[in-house]
Amino acid sequence: MRRQEDISGKMDWLTVLIYLVMVLLGWLNIYAAVYDETVHPSIFDLSLNSGRQLIFIAVSGIIILAILVVDMRFYEAAAYLIYGVVLFLMVLVLVVGKEVGGNKAWLGFGSFGGQPSEFAKFATALVVAKFIGSIGFRMDNFRNQVILFAMVGIPMVVILAQKDTGTALVFTAFVLVFFREGMSPFLMIVGIASAFIFILTLLVENELYLYGGIGVILIISILAGKKKIKRIALLTLGALAVAGVIQSVDYVITDVLKPHQQNRIRALINPDADPLGYGWNVTQSKIAIGSGGFSGKGFLEGTQTKFDFVPEQSTDFIFCTIGEEHGWLGSLVVIGLFVTLLLRVVYLAERQKNRFARVYGYSVASIFFFHFAINIGMTIGLFPVIGIPLPFFSYGGSALWGFTILLFTLLKLDAHRGQVLQRL
Amino acid sequence: MNEGRKEIIRALVVLTGLVFLVKLFFIQILDDRYAQLADSNSILKEIEYPFRGLIYDRNGKLLVYNSPEYDLLIVRKEIGNFDSAAFCKIFDLTREELRLKFKELRARKEYSPVKPTLFIRQLSNYDFAKIQEHIDEFPGFYIQPRTTRAYTTHSLANALGYVSEISKTQLENDSTKIYRQGDYIGQSGIEAQYEHVLRGKRGVRFKLRNVSGIEKGSFKNGEFDTLSVPGNDLITTIDLDLQEYGEQLLKGKVGSLVAIEPSTGEILSMISGPSYDPTLLTGRKFSSNFMLVSSDTTKPLFTRPLMAMYPPGSIFKIVQTLIGLQEGVLRPDTRFPCDRSVVNCHNHPNPCDLHMAVQYSCNPYFHQAFRRIINQNKSPNTFIDSRIGLENWHSYVTRFGLGQPLGVDLPSEKGGQMPTSTLYNRIYGEGRWKFSTIYSLAIGQGEMLITPVQMANLAAIMANKGYYFTPHLVKEILGSEQQPVVTKHETGIKPEYFAFVQDAMSDAIYGTAQRAVIPGIELCGKTGTAQNPHGYDHSVFMAFAPKDNPKIAIAVYVENAGWGGRAAASIASLMIERYLTGEVKRLALQEYVMKGDFLDKVTQTPSTE
Structure with a gap:
């Protein structure tokens, strides 16, 4: 109990506030995305995504408490263990998933299901941070670089095997972390240039x-x-x-590339070529956002997302609802929140006293940035359609929990940054 | 060195946010396209077609009304695997026809798989009853009611006109932007002339619908919805009973009949023969029937009373008489011998005074009378004198409503032709024509053409002793502040001269048109036989009755029926009897007229120029 009181004074409440606002806005927009005017359902209706999201949010609260209660040294100590367990679960998904068919990346416990790949980001962030943070680590050592890429590459390959290209691509975000920690920018430049x-x-x-x-x-x-x-x-x-x-x-x-991936790239280049076919998602998504105007159509007044013109409107395309119902102003608020959060996380990472925590912080920033950039980019036609959620906004338990764990583990480490100094 | 890299990462974050906001600014604020696309995505415009105005006759008998018909709409996306064999059976289509319908559908420019699109048009009430039971078995098909024109009568087709889908050219030329593709529009007759009052106002309901086209309630609670406003009803001047009777009489003949109430200018009946059955040009069979009617060699779509132009023949002598009297060049006691050296004549007492000349329709008399009208020695040069005379004469005939359209409230009325000095200058050259060049005009021949409605109007002028009201077909537009305006036109000729001519016309019946005599009714009339170089002469008759209180003025023109005293006078007389007494007692004459069939004698359709 005493230790918890200690933490509360050192928590970064700004980040917590941004988190709470984002989760709340996300929840409201999920409700708007699936709202049916002819039925007037309640936001708490458990048959709706909004009702279920509220449960996920509640569970997130429990997860946050658990993260804060656990000893801060656990994360660094158990990094490899967590990484191993998550990898094992993902391989298990591959095997079980095949037996079940259908759900490729899902692990079911009765009616309760989850995607271990969402937690693989957290696990990978921990091991990368631990490895880079280990005594005597040098980035210019070729062997170290190979190990780092393997750490990132193994979960990527497993996720690719689950045919979840979007989530696998998220792991490329670690290049940013490596860049910050001294790896030659050559790789990044070549990647972006290519x-x-x-x-x-x-x-x-x-x-x-x-x-x-x-x-x-x-x-x-x-x-x-x-x-x-x-x-x-x-x-x-x-x-x-x-x-x-x-x-x-x-x-x-x-x-x-597989045919659907080819089409996504074609849709990006010229969505009008086949607006009812492969260009449908991008076209409809842009129509929904574009029709929002300056201040939007108003809460629950959107037509494009609500009436299913936009696909996946409560998960990957949740930004369409924001753009349609709240217009450019609403988009400004959401993008502003993300930019603030990302800058804050970078700030938190930079103020860490040990390398593990800093690298971990950068991992969180990189992963969030990747999701933010690719998700919104795809809804407004700047990137090909890659199915990854918008953190804290998109509907889905695993995703919300994964992001929550990533963020609050950083906050936990941040709250104890003084202790680390004492220890050294 | 790595410390600087955090700034790069921060810059990357801020830059991404800015790029997004700029892009969003473009698509959300600068580009309207997306808002429009969103509306066309999700807002369904449901058209509520208004009821077209009804049309009544002068006695309140319904002539034209609306009957429901149904369009079958399709939403392509909602159709699953449907039983095409059963569909073909219910909709009376062959497999090939169905395949073609789908092909047509996809080829259409506005085609969308999620919007209701026209699939089969104009299902009749009968078809609808059959289909209604089964429509639920075919998801994705919907029935949209609208109305088509229906008729209580098989006559009056030319005056009423017809309604059909607006054509591409009409749509392009429509500056009012009222019409859409697939709308109906009056194409001729009253339907076209009074289109703006008959059509009413379309209602619109905006509905929201989802990606599958399923309705999701009204748009903004119906704030922008409008109810349809039915068109205004029309009361016409037509006497349906007289009209139908006249059409029976004119059956088997090519010609025109126009009857006017002289005191108002109201057209009691207007018959064009041969005509068509108005019920043919409506409903689902419109296209095939229209092909039939429009390719008929007797030209049933041609509105002869307004568009056919004929030489008036002898009936024009009464106009010459009136002009001569007014000019002072003729007097009741003016006598001319029946000198047949220039124009031929028939046997009658000789020489004639003016009364007798009209009564017996003496050609040489009017040849000499017309010379007096034209050559009044206003100039020693006979060519100039003739020009002055003709111009003076032309200003008279113009006041009789001749030579230009009367302004009947129907489209495409022709004006006929009354020769001017300009015309003769063009034909013969200036100063190279004189009376002897143009004397045919004396007896209503030559470069002179008039329409049947102008003839009837002439009869009305005679009945009114000097004035007429613009002949018209619509008396009243119900529920409208704008009513048809009827203007009075004066000829400027003294009523006493008309009284003189009336007496002569009254006697003329006994001279040239014995058949026209109706026991108990004093009738004034004038026959005419217009020479037809192409075949049998045209038979012309104009009359009004009763003489002291005229109720009806009539002109009948029967092509190729020979001498005017026979066919035309008989028909006119029977019409007058029917209208004034309500029945026809001279059954023998009626039978004689109805038996007369001159269609096989038609060698030349009337000129339209």
């Missing part, structure tokens, strides 16, 4: 323009800097790599 060029190739019909563009950039870069052999060679090599990416686009599109 994605950029990939999409550019799809947009530009004649590839010769792209090759020409690369040539021009190469020549300018060579002339602009010192004319050392090594530098010129490196630049030329980079240009050749980019050309390779362009060459590979066709192959990737037709041979590597």
